[in-house]
Each structure stands twice: as structure tokens, then as C-alpha cells.
Amino acid sequence: MNESCSAQQGFSLTEALIAMLLLSVSILGLLNYYQSLSHGFMRQWQVQQAWAEAHSQLEAYSVAGKGTEPFAKNWEYLINGTSYAQSCKLVTAAIQTPTKYQAILQRLICDFAP
Template sequence: MPQRPTAASGPSRADGWIFARMRRSRPVSRRNERSRREPCAGFSLPETLVAALLFAVSLVGLLQYHQVLQQSLLHQMQQRQAWRLAHQQLETEGADSVSSSSRSVPAGWRVSREEQRHPPACRRVTVTVVTPYRYRAVLGRWFCDTPDAVVQRDSP
């Protein structure tokens, strides 16, 4: 009966083939070996969930801040547009001396005009513009037919 080669006997030759016993220098699973030696790198599930929660809360905060900025910008633009519209109403009032209600007014806006007569030959026109956010722009101007009317009005 032929002898089996052993690790001590070294490689053997049988029918032209060399057989050698292989020794494993490393374990099959490196993952198991590594976990015994050092802690795993990475984040645990609770850490990941807390990080996701913090990210979501900060994102919601930033979105609300952005919404407040957008609303304040809209308010500011409407205020400027209200003053511009009141000024335009008074300018056309002075040019025509007829109410210019036909000028286009944005939807949801209200424009009112008030006129007070002051003899001799003067009138005070007040234009009020109210925006959808209830901002009121009130602008008034004196209109006199003759330049002397202002002097006569101011003198006692």
C-alpha cells in the first residue's frame, strides 16, 4: 500500500504528479477575524437615525425661513407698487383734472380718491391705495388753478 504524504515528509510524487499539503496562513473569513481584533468602522443605526432627524429638522427650519423671506419680499414689492400707483394717480389728476379711474389696478387692490375744494380755486386730492395685504398708501396733493390762489390762501 502506498504511503500518503504528510506535512513532515514534504511533497511526494505519484504517477508524475506532485502533491503537497497546503497550509492556510489566513482564516477563510477576514470579516470575522477583523471584528474580533478591532471595532467596526462606520455608523450604527441609532446614530444614522439621529443624523437623519437633525438633517430633516434643519431642512424644515431653512424652508420656513425661506418662506418668511419670500413673504416679506412680496410685502415690500406691494408697498412700493402701492406708492407708485398712488403717485401715478396724482400725476394724471394734475394733467387731466379728471379722475383717472380707468388706469388698470391689479386684482384685489383698492384705489380711492377724495377731493376737497378750498376756495379760491384750489382743491386737495388724496389718493389711497390698499394692497391685498391691507397696506395703505395715502398720498395727497394741492391743485390750484392760478398761482395767486396759493398766496391768497396762505395770507391771513
């Protein structure tokens, strides 16, 4: 038998370790990307919810004269009505999310007697 014809099969230990290192680095990069993407989606959802909640609080104030119960824990709410004219109030609704984003809406609410 001719020994020069025998070919090496498989990978060496060094090649396998380098391949595993590259795979590990790639997976860590993808996990970091996924984490930042998830954080961004959560922040965007909180921003949308904050504006919707501020609008809802102003609507409730215009109907009942007070805001409604907060819909989420760890969110800060402030509903404030100040006299603006004889029969008007300037109502401010401020909502702060757990990530410290703040949505502030104001509405002038006037009572007109028929």
C-alpha cells in the same frame, strides 16, 4: 485570525436615524426662514408699488381731472377731490394692498387762468 482586530465599519441604525432627524429639523428650519423672507420681500414690493401708484394717480388727476385704471387686481383705490379754495382742490389718493398696507398721498391742485 484574531477576532479582536476586526473593527466595525459603517453606522449603526440608531446613528443613521439620529442624523436623519437632525437633517430634517435643519431643512424645516431653513424652509420656514425662506418662507418668511419671501413674504417680507413681497410685502416690501407691495409697499413700494403702493406709493408709486398713489403718486401716479395724483399725477393723472392733475392732468386729466380723474385717476387712471388700477394696475393690479385685489388692490383698493380711492381718488377723492374736494374743493379747497376758489380755484383749488385738495386731491387724496389712497391705495390699499392685498396685505392691507395703505399708502395715502394728498396734493393741492389749483387752476390758474392766464
